[in-house]
Amino acid sequence: MASPSFEHCRYERHGRVLTITINRPQVLNALNPAAHFEMAQAFDLYAADPELHVAILTGSGDRAFCVGTDLKELSRTGEHRKPPSGFGGITTRFDLFKPVIAAVNGLCLGGGAEMVAACDLAVSSDSASFALPEPLVGLAALGGGALQRLAREMPMKDAMMLILTGRRIDAQEARRISLINEVVPHQELMPAAFALAERVLACAPLAVQASKQVMLQSLDMPDLQTAMSARYEAAERMLASQDAIEGPLAFAEKRKPVWTGR
Template structure:
């Protein structure tokens, strides 16, 4: 599938930056099987393209980032199918070491929260709303690993309050409990996400990927000493790279480094 043929997402490349937009605003960017497949393909492209270094994930329109599963489509078809990489093609992807930045506009509910939790950084508009309404309709947030991710990302009591009540929270509260890095005025979400991306792009790409891999994979190792002695492939690749030599050389020569990602 060519990126230009996507119907349910926009794949926009600007140099090393990819902006991936959920593009179903008529249903508040709710996702159905075809959208999941397109997004899985888009994230595959991002992972495989050596020229792309950072991805911003956002939603079309001002009303919603993503409100989860398209329930009307589900009721009509009964089709729950998702790719092996999970909801939106990202929640079950555990080998993507390039950074993901969520730029949240409007409602971020259910599966939208799953996408946010699968991203590394999060920026939201002041008027964004967050929540896990599944228990209020007889369900639990089982589909994308959120029940496993949340207590690893925020305080357990805050995670329990979100999960057990199904009550919505504001962007300010989402920032307070650690779901977000920043809350910004309406209209400033994408510009701030792009600033974060620029700060990441100033760093060596292999160093960024190594840092993400070590942080995430070490969380699976209970013993700190063992975690510090694990072998991390991205870190080994970084240490053997041209960029690992370029950084100190540029510092000594008092110039900006020229990263190649090799």
């Protein structure tokens, strides 16, 4: 299948892995409305493609993953439009149960950090840095869910320190507070992201999607009993799949399973 052509991002297939690369290095991969809508389309295509099981989101060049909104263009146009799926087409996308890995290659500020928080896993270059600097310019990180996600994803004091001070932290500190999963030397970033994708691909894709759906949707339920007794569509699809038969059979036959995603 031919890959679509976008102006502001690159959409590249690598077997069952997709890379979406923000491609605005001239503005440190800051996003304007056109870029938001292109990235939303890229994630739509990923969600709909049964041959793609894992996506990696990264930035073009060595300087920045994404520094948030393109403020220079915003000052000229006053245009704030974003797709319903949010900043970068991902921060308010609540129905994507395929995994997304962030590969943070440089500066990760504002909306860029919000995109990382919206990803399921994150690998960072050791030269990357992170911040939510909105309060320093009289604003708050309201647009991409950082205030809500970080309160759920890390200790509250760490989240408050990041959010209330606007200070920039390095990759090791981002790892300590669980904003990211792994820090690697800069030149090893993409190989590490693909290695992580391969570890995900070793699992049955429907099992991965079911696990993600149950974990995320159970957060909205009032208690453990309700969460454990709820129905989850992806889990039901997994249990009825060919892969649910293939996994135990491969184990019994002492061979690697051949996952079909069906």
